[in-house]
Amino acid sequence: MATPRVTIVGAGPAGIRCAETLLAAGIRPTLLDEGRRDGGQIYRRQPEGFQRDYAQLYGTEAAKALALHQRFDQLRDQLDYRPETLVWNLAGQQLNCIRQGQHSTQDYDALVLCTGATDRLLPVKGWQLAGTYSMGGAQIALKAQAVSIGANVVFMGTGPLLYLVASQYHKAGAKVAAVLDTAAFSQRLLATPKLLARPGVLATGMGLLAGLYKAGIAVHMGVQPLEILGDQATGVSAVRVRLGNGRELQVSCDAVALGYHLRPETQLADLAGCAFAFDPVSSQWLLDTDDDGRTSLHDVYAAGDGARIRGADAAEAAGCLVAMALLQDLGLRVDPAQQQAQRQLLAKMDSFRLGLSQAFPWPAQHAAALPDETIVCRCEMISAGELRSVVNQKGACEVNRAKAFSRVGMGRCQGRYCAQAAAQIIAAQAGVAVEAVGRQRGQAPVKPLTMHWQEVQP
Secondary structure (H helix, E strand, C coil): CCCCCEEEECCCHHHHHHHHHHHHCCCCCEEECCCCCCCCCCCCCCCCCCCCCHHHHHHHHHHHHHHHHHHHHHHHHHCEEECCCEEEEECCCEEEEEECCEEEEEECCEEEECCCEEECCCCCCCCCCCCEEEHHHHHHHHHHCCCCCCCCEEEEEECHHHHHHHHHHHHCCCCEEEEEECCCHHHHHHCHHHHCCCHHHHHHHHHHHHHHHHCCCCEEECCEEEEEEEECCCEEEEEEEECCCCCEEEEECCEEEEEECEEECCHHHHHHCCCEEEECCCCEEEECCCCCCECCCCCEEECHHHCCCCCHHHHHHHHHHHHHHHHHHCCCCCCHHHHHHHHHHHHHHHHHHHHHHHHCCCCHHHHHCCCCCCEEECCCCEEHHHHHHHHHHHCCCCHHHHHHHHCCCCCCCCCCCCHHHHHHHHHHHHCCCHHHHCCCCCCCCCCCCCCCCCCCCC
């Protein structure tokens, strides 16, 4: 029997552990990654020549980052590893890839998608102004370029990443003007029983919050974002919010980092034809997989945050588990004790995920209440009022139909930053549940491509 051609997309925690497990079983996978170096977003490596130590760069996650990087260094020569490779399309068991402007294809017998996640964003009036970044973008600037996004930065949104990135900026010497959380403190108290599934992680989160308070950084919970102030010439100048007690607060700044948890990167799975299911806990569409990472297609698997948003530790466990599922499907033996141990670990982490969703909920009510003049789609500059008008005038109560009439989600980001908020606005205006609005379908290319022009001589 010929050795199966296994391709993994993504060299983050899930992809690395998946590759490690397959290698141990005698299968040499091809590992494609868009990044220049391994580690994914959470353990993104600094560029060659940078000298910051792991404790400074990764904080409480330094030991885990170092362990994963060292393990990958040991495995690298055994893999068909292709960094800086964007997979932009998928059809007929073949991936379309581009690296440094050069196109290539990659055939596979089995595909493991470890594509990770991107920021989940909620529009706010003025967020199109220069100086507004996603939380992940702010983190990349610090890790990969060793720079702050501004001299005086506001962090606004909700979820653990809000406090982690604000703490990383403070430790790096940047000025943090304020941390503004849409979730109320009472919500995380109610979620404590679920969060105790991982007491160490809970303690780390409490430590980050305590560190911000100790540094004298203003932290406000239960806020409603109202507006990012500034102008087209100079960009962001302040953020205005309504506090839980009803009072308005304005914080001066020259940059804002926004983030409301994460959303899975599922475009390739969508192009492959995998089934999706609506998750009422996080109020978003997720890949429909079994507990081990099998999708609805026999040759496509998924692991890590691209399948379920459970964090880096869970991604490592899911990477091992999905590799074992693939090996089983190939008729190869796996260790049932190890398999069961990974399942139990993921079950515990899933309980913690439910706790996080309860403690830091997606503020759907804020999306529904956005003023008409608020830009929802920054790529195409489509406002909330324009989106509501296609519901009222065209009867576009499904997100792809609304996209066709309004162009919301047609820009460079392919709806990554606006589609979920747009769905909330459509649902509220139409008076239906957000799951009834559906999800925006993926299209190739999943990201903008670099094209090389060559002049043809007559």
